[in-house]
Amino acid sequence: MEKETRHLIEPRDFTTEELEELFVLANKIMSNPEEYSHKCEGKILATLFYEPSTRTRLSFEAAMMRLGGKILGFSEPNSTSIAKGESLSDTIKMVSIYSDIIAMRHPKEGAAKVASLYSSVPIINAGDGGHQHPTQTLADLLTIRNLKGGLSNNVIGICGDLKFGRTVHSLIKAMSRYKNNKFILISPKELSIPQYIREEVLEKNNIEYIEVEKIEDVIQELDIIYMTRIQKERFFNEEEYLRLKDSYILDMEKMKSGKDDMIVMHPLPRVNEISCEVDNDRRASYFKQAEYGMYVRMALMIKLLGVM
Amino acid sequence: MLEITSIKNGIVIDHIESGFGIKIFNYLKLDEEGCSVALIINADSKKYGKKDIIKIENYKNIDYTILALLSPKVTICEVENEVIVKKITPKLPKKVDNIIKCKNPNCITSVENYVPHSFTLVDEENARYKCEYCDVITKLS
Numbered sequence: 001m002e003k004e005t006r007h008l009i010e011p012r013d014f015t016t017e018e019l020e021e022l023f024v025l026a027n028k029i030m031s032n033p034e035e036y037s038h039k040c041e042g043k044i045l046a047t048l049f050y051e052p053s054t055r056t057r058l059s060f061e062a063a064m065m066r067l068g069g070k071i072l073g074f075s076e077p078n079s080t081s082i083a084k085g086e087s088l089s090d091t092i093k094m095v096s097i098y099s100d101i102i103a104m105r106h107p108k109e110g111a112a113k114v115a116s117l118y119s120s121v122p123i124i125n126a127g128d129g130g131h132q133h134p135t136q137t138l139a140d141l142l143t144i145r146n147l148k149g150g151l152s153n154n155v156i157g158i159c160g161d162l163k164f165g166r167t168v169h170s171l172i173k174a175m176s177r178y179k180n181n182k183f184i185l186i187s188p189k190e191l192s193i194p195q196y197i198r199e200e201v202l203e204k205n206n207i208e209y210i211e212v213e214k215i216e217d218v219i220q221e222l223d224i225i226y227m228t229r230i231q232k233e234r235f236f237n238e239e240e241y242l243r244l245k246d247s248y249i250l251d252m253e254k255m256k257s258g259k260d261d262m263i264v265m266h267p268l269p270r271v272n273e274i275s276c277e278v279d280n281d282r283r284a285s286y287f288k289q290a291e292y293g294m295y296v297r298m299a300l301m302i303k304l305l306g307v308m
Numbered sequence: 309m310l311e312i313t314s315i316k317n318g319i320v321i322d323h324i325e326s327g328f329g330i331k332i333f334n335y336l337k338l339d340e341e342g343c344s345v346a347l348i349i350n351a352d353s354k355k356y357g358k359k360d361i362i363k364i365e366n367y368k369n370i371d372y373t374i375l376a377l378l379s380p381k382v383t384i385c386e387v388e389n390e391v392i393v394k395k396i397t398p399k400l401p402k403k404v405d406n407i408i409k410c411k412n413p414n415c416i417t418s419v420e421n422y423v424p425h426s427f428t429l430v431d432e433e434n435a436r437y438k439c440e441y442c443d444v445i446t447k448l449s
Contacts, residue, residue, distance in 0.1 A: 088420050110416040110441025114423050129414045131442055196445065 006304055007116040007123040011137045011174045018303075023142050025299040026292070033066065036298065039307050040069030046099035047073035048091070049126070050082070050106040055268055055290065056126050056135070060103045063297040072099065089118040096121045101305055103135075122304040130166050136267050137170040138300065139293030140226070144175075146292065147263050147285055148223060151178040155221055159186040160228030160248055160273060162193045167267045168228060169197055176205050183209040184218050188244050191230065214247040220257045225250065227266045227273050227286075251275040258283065265289050314363075318343070320385040321362040321375060326350055328379040329360025335378060336370065343367045356381070372398035377407055380435045380448055400448075402429050404437060412444040 007013065014022070029036045045064040049057050052075065061071045074080050082091060088111060095102055096119045104115055105126040112125030112132070127133045145151050156175060162168050162185055172193070175181050183202070185193055192211055202209050212218055219225065230248045232241055250264065255278060266274055266286040278284050302308060324332060329347050338345045344365035353359035368386065375382045376398040386394040404427045410417050417423050417439070427437035427446065435448040 087422065088416070089422065106416070107414075108416040108419060109412065109414045109444075110439065113441045114416050114420060128416075129442075196443075 005120065005122055007112075007119075007125075008134050008300060008304065009112045009116055009123070009125045010132045011134045011141075011170055012177075013134070016177055019138070019141065022138065022296060022299045022303060023145055025302065026142055026295040027146070029298050030292075030295045036067060036302070038068040039302055040064060040067035040305065043067075043069040043101065043305060043307070044099040045069055045071045045073075045301065046095045046102045047071060047075070047126075048095060048102060048104040048106075049073065049075045050077050050104070050111075052076060053105055053127070056105065056133075057103075059290070059294045060124075060126065060135075060297055063294050063301060066294075067298055067301065069100075069301075088114055092118045092123075101301060124300065124304070127166065130164055132170055133166045133267075134170060135293065135297055135300065136167045137174045138296040139289055140167070140171050140265065140267070141174055142292040142296045143263070143265060143285060143289040144224060147288070151175065151181075153180045154223040155182045155184065157184040157186055157215070157218060157222040157225045158228070159215055159225060159250075160230045161191045162187040162228075163191045165228045168193070168226075171226065172197055173201050176201050176207050181207065183207065184222065185209060185211045186213070186215055186218065186248075187211070187230075188213060188240065188248075190240070213244065215250065215254055216247070216257065219254055219262075220259070222258065222262050225258070225262060225264050227264065227270070229269075229271055229273055249273055249275065250278060252277050252281070255281055255283070314390055315344075315365045315387055316390050317388055318363065318365040318367050319370070320387060321364075322359070322383045322385065323353070323356065323379075323381050324360035324362065325379045325381065326356070326358040326360055329362055332360075332362060332375060332378050332382075335374070338362070338364065341367060372396055373401040374407065376400050377404060377448065400429055400432055400435060403427070404429075408437060408446060408448070410439040410442060410444060411446055412439065412442050415439060415442040415444065417441060 047057050047060055064071050092115045101122045103124040103126045104112055106128050109129035109131035111128045112123055116123045125132055125134055148154055158168055227250055262283050263285040264283050268286060268290055329349055333347050346363040348361040350358045351361055372384055384396045385392045405424050408427060409425050417425055426440035430436055430438045436445050438445050
């Protein structure tokens with residue numbers, strides 16, 4: 001019987017046991033990259049990016065090249081037949097003939113799910129609007145697992161734009177599957193987490209959480225601080241922006257109050273929400289997080305392609 | 309008060325939210341069925357103030373769960389020889405395709421029009437459905 005094609009559309013597509021297998025594999029690749037450098041020889045990754053991305057696309061492409069495979073695709077749809085009005089389903093049917101696995105970013109929410117319905121090869125959701133970004137979540141989980149010694153028993157501060165940030169929603173959902181984690185959600189009221197995350201994820205699973213407005217009020221409690229970019233235009237008025245803007249910038253002054261073993265994470269790219277001076281602090285983990293992102297994408301492609 | 313005679317054999321769809329009778333009539337394409345149909349609009353209702361009612365002679369093959377979707381408080385009476393033999397309060401269907409539409413303007417279904425609008429029931433009490441693609445929740449009226 002033909003094996004069913006598996007996709008990664010959202011983090012919950014994999015069980016926690018399967019995620020652990022991925023993390024173990026990612027760490028093995030990291031410690032012995034040579035052993036895996038031919039795993040995907042003869043395989044082609046298609047990167048279909050319907051909206052701009054530098055970091056995620058390059059991470060996928062580097063991951064496939066480091067596994068010995070090849071890549072094709074586009075980084076903006078205007079130069080393709082999509083600009084002529086081709087449907088997503090037709091594009092996917094064609095590209096799944098040309099390639100063995102597809103990583104897709106699309107501005108519309110649910111696009112990756114639709115792609116998976118028409119694809120004969122694995123689809124990896126590389127971001128669908130404000131909905132999900134599961135490989136960023138895999139990178140986040142691997143970072144926490146490796147640097148904090150596990151995915152349970154952490155006080156996780158998440159700071160910035162919690163309303164529109166898809167990485168934040170995915171992270172809260174993913175971490176809610178592990179035991180005894182507590183969330184401290186730091187944002188202006190206008191940019192607090194959506195109600196469905198409160199109801200469907202946090203309250204439904206009896207997860208402890210509090211919502212506050214300033215980093216400096218809570219930083220001393222945190223095992224992890226996860227920073228996100230906050231845009232001026234998201235504030236309702238100039239006055240509020242001026243009142244709160246410094247509360248969402250992590251600098252060495254605030255870091256002084258943090259625990260010695262706290263880790264600082266950020267999905268990148270950052271603008272000014274983490275001062276450059278923090279980069280030299282050993283607790284700064286965001287570049288490590290990007291590195292883990294590439295290794296976990298390598299592990300993911302090995303698993304989805306079945307080339308273990 | 310307007311009087312409509314009882315039917316001999318068929319069904320009576322009662323407690324339709326006022327204004328939704330015509331929607332059910334159109335959805336079931338009752339004008340094409342060739343059977344006798346009475347569509348009563350704005351009848352007095354002790355429970356709801358006003359309601360719509362549809363009486364259909366010699367007609368039974370309906371997916372009752374769909375009626376609940378169109379108007380969540382409906383009841384259905386099956387009539388045989390002028391006697392109600394069965395009274396049904398339909399439950400909302402667990403899955404729904406192409407009846408309700410996702411209201412999220414950023415949902416993929418808003419631009420790829422061949423994609424079926426698929427929903428899963430997440431909250432029966434409040435008649436809330438989740439879009440299969442974008443996860444946005446829609447509440448039935």
